Amino acid sequence: MTPAAAATELSAEEIKRYSRHLIMPEVGIDGQRKLKESSVLCIGAGGLGSPAAMYLAAAGVGRIGVVDFDVVDFSNLQRQLLHGTSDVGRSKLASARSRINDINPHVQVDGYEVALSSENALELFKPYDVILDGTDNFPTRYLVNDACVLSGHKPNAYGSIFRFEGQASVFATKDGPCYRCLYPEPPPPGLVPSCAEGGVLGVLPGIIGVIQATETIKLMLGIGEPLIGRFMIYDALKMRFRELKLRKDPDCPVCGTHPTVTKLIDYEQFCGIVPEPQSTVVPVTGESEWEITSTRLKQRLDAGDKLFILDVREPNEYQINRIAGSTLIPLGELPRRYQELPKDQEIILQCKMGGRSQKALDFLRTVGFGKMKNLKGGILDWIDKVDPSQPKY
Amino acid sequence: MPNTINIPTPLRPFTDKKESVEVTGATVGELLADLTTRHDGLRKHLYTDEGRLRNFVNIYLNDEDIRYLQKEQTPVKAGDTLSIVPSVAGGVW
Numbered sequence: 001m002t003p004a005a006a007a008t009e010l011s012a013e014e015i016k017r018y019s020r021h022l023i024m025p026e027v028g029i030d031g032q033r034k035l036k037e038s039s040v041l042c043i044g045a046g047g048l049g050s051p052a053a054m055y056l057a058a059a060g061v062g063r064i065g066v067v068d069f070d071v072v073d074f075s076n077l078q079r080q081l082l083h084g085t086s087d088v089g090r091s092k093l094a095s096a097r098s099r100i101n102d103i104n105p106h107v108q109v110d111g112y113e114v115a116l117s118s119e120n121a122l123e124l125f126k127p128y129d130v131i132l133d134g135t136d137n138f139p140t141r142y143l144v145n146d147a148c149v150l151s152g153h154k155p156n157a158y159g160s161i162f163r164f165e166g167q168a169s170v171f172a173t174k175d176g177p178c179y180r181c182l183y184p185e186p187p188p189p190g191l192v193p194s195c196a197e198g199g200v201l202g203v204l205p206g207i208i209g210v211i212q213a214t215e216t217i218k219l220m221l222g223i224g225e226p227l228i229g230r231f232m233i234y235d236a237l238k239m240r241f242r243e244l245k246l247r248k249d250p251d252c253p254v255c256g257t258h259p260t261v262t263k264l265i266d267y268e269q270f271c272g273i274v275p276e277p278q279s280t281v282v283p284v285t286g287e288s289e290w291e292i293t294s295t296r297l298k299q300r301l302d303a304g305d306k307l308f309i310l311d312v313r314e315p316n317e318y319q320i321n322r323i324a325g326s327t328l329i330p331l332g333e334l335p336r337r338y339q340e341l342p343k344d345q346e347i348i349l350q351c352k353m354g355g356r357s358q359k360a361l362d363f364l365r366t367v368g369f370g371k372m373k374n375l376k377g378g379i380l381d382w383i384d385k386v387d388p389s390q391p392k393y
Numbered sequence: 394m395p396n397t398i399n400i401p402t403p404l405r406p407f408t409d410k411k412e413s414v415e416v417t418g419a420t421v422g423e424l425l426a427d428l429t430t431r432h433d434g435l436r437k438h439l440y441t442d443e444g445r446l447r448n449f450v451n452i453y454l455n456d457e458d459i460r461y462l463q464k465e466q467t468p469v470k471a472g473d474t475l476s477i478v479p480s481v482a483g484g485v486w
Contacts, residue, residue: 138480162481165402183480187449233478244456244478332406 008033014106018060031221032060036106038220039063040157041128043116043144045096046070047205048134048159050082052213057100057107059217064100065110065128068092075393079202116140118264121147125154130216132157134209138186139267145179146264148172149254155226157215159208164201164236166208169227169246170215172255176228181249181256186271204236290361292373294385297348308345311379312360313352321379321390323350331356338367350375350382352393396469398428399476407434416475421454422465424475439477451478 010018010032021027027035038061042049045068053064070092072083087095093111100109112124116135125131125147133144133156141160148156149172156171158179172178211232218224231244253260287293292300300307309326311318318328329337331351341347347369349357354377361374375382383390395415400408408414409432416427425446429436439450446452452459453476459467469475 160481163402165481167481182451183449185448187447187480231478242456242476244453244476245458247458247461 008037010036014060017104017106021060026223027221031223034222035060035217035220036062038130039065039128040130040132040216040220041065041067041125042132042134043067043140044134044136045080045082045092046076046134046136047079047161047200048209048212049096049132050080051206051209052132052134052157052159052216053082053096053100054103055210055213056216057104059213060104061107061217061220063108063110063128065112065124066093066096067112067114067116067124068096069113069115079200079205081206116143118143118267121264122151125151128154130155130157130219132159132212132216134159134212138271139273141179142186142270143264143267145171146254146261149178150262150264153255155219157212157219159205159212161200161204161208163199164204166204166234166236168208168211168215168232168234169230170219173226173228175248177246177248178252178255180254181252182231182246184249184253188272201236204234207234207236287376290372290374291376292348293376294382297375297382298386306345307348308342309348309350310341310357310360311350312357313379317352317393320393321383323379323382323387326350331360334360334363338364338369341369343369346371346373348373348375351378353378353380394471396424396471397474398424399474401477401479401481403479403481404435404438404477407438408432419468420465421452421459421462421467421469421475424469425452425465438479449480452476453478 010029015022018032021032022029040056040061042053042064045053045066049066049068053066056064072087072090072092072095074088076083077085082099083092083095091113093113097109097111100107114120116124121143131144131148131154133141135141135144145156148154153172153174155173158171159166159168170176215227218226229246231246233242233244248255250257287296309323311322311326311328312331312334313328314330315328329340349361349372351357354374357374357378361372364372380392383392395417397413398416399413400411405411414428414431416424416431418424418427425439429439439447441447446465454462454467454469454473459465
């Protein structure tokens with residue numbers, strides 16, 4: 001999309017490689033040269049970034065940037081095809097680079113092992129024609145959107161996935177809507193569905209990531225009808241696509257006629273995420289009145305304390321691992337089942353990491369339960385400290 | 394004649410896991426009121442304490458955003474489908 005450098009020639013090897021493109025008049029030699037002169041920045045080398053980057057590389061996009069600072073984990077392999085079993089423990093960037101180079105050595109791969117932030121986004125976006133948003137959280141999503149608009153309307157090939165459902169669109173083009181035209185503000189953290197309802201079907205990002213790659217290529221070639229002003233919703237269970245109309249909102253705070261956001265802001269704060277003094281990565285040590293550590297729980301059980309252990313996860317999670325003797329009542333069922341709990345016994349609440357069980361504890365307090373403790377760090381901490389024989393997820 | 398409201402995945406825990414709910418009413422607002430009467434747990438996800446639709450929840454009548462129609466006063470006719478389209482996070486993980 002940069003002014004056609006007449007010098008961009010395709011080698012004999014490249015002509016062979018791209019022959020199925022070259023014989024289509026919609027691409028042809030000129031289109032293939034355009035792809036070679038074009039660049040895309042993938043935000044994230046995960047579920048969406050994987051298929052997108054691989055297909056864009058194979059298609060002959062000249063320069064692919066990847067922003068990711070994560071390390072490949074076993075739990076990524078179910079859907080993140082850039083990474084293989086032998087890459088577990090390796091940086092996602094290194095793994096992505098070798099995979100992309102293997103698919104197509106003619107691609108220039110730029111790796112950025114950083115967290116995208118308000119400080120670096122505009123600078124990182126500068127050399128690229130299209131931004132491909134494969135992020136999983138609201139602060140980064142708004143950051144990518146705003147940075148695309150503020151970079152002079154860089155197209156944002158957007159995708160998002162949740163369980164069996166995916167969404168895709170192209171945002172922030174000059175005349176099209178941006179993500180904020182659709183959602184001016186993010187949901188407050190408390191109203192985001194809990195991790196109990198999370199998870200994702202492994203093939204889902206394949207569909208959505210390839211839609212993002214398709215739109216990227218169409219933008220680079222200037223062909224077809226781009227997914228601008230349209231919002232695609234895909235339901236894998238029903239195998240159905242729905243399309244909704246999107247409009248550019250003249251009152252949009254970023255791309256409207258009188259924008260109030262003219263530079264990048266603090267997106268964590270914008271999304272209501274207050275940095276917690278003690279995050280989950282901090283080792284679980286101390287206890288408060290309403291908390292108990294795994295080690296202490298083990299001591300008390302060994303000492304014969306009669307404790308009622310309430311697991312508030314979902315049944316499929318309980319199948320993977322559990323504390324012996326615990327009772328399962330999923331958080332969502334608690335409001336109509338709390339009367340099954342003993343009134344005269346101390347209750348230990350527990351989930352995967354401690355978030356849902358904290359909500360359960362807050363709820364049970366409102367209906368009159370008093371002797372309760374939340375297991376800090378949940379079953380994962382229990383497995384780390386007490387029972388390493390059980391699998392983690 | 395009832396109309397259908399499509400419930401997105403993140404909100405299905407509040408509709409007994411139902412993907413769609415049959416509701417009756419003459420306007421978008423009435424359909425939503427009927428929905429939250431049937432499934433009270435949805436109310437705080439759709440409305441603020443002051444009773445305004447939350448602005449991270451978009452309501453579509455067929456394929457059109459109600460913000461560009463007559464919002465909650467938009468009349469509905471037989472066969473119209475309402476969709477709740479909330480913002481969803483999820484991608485890398």
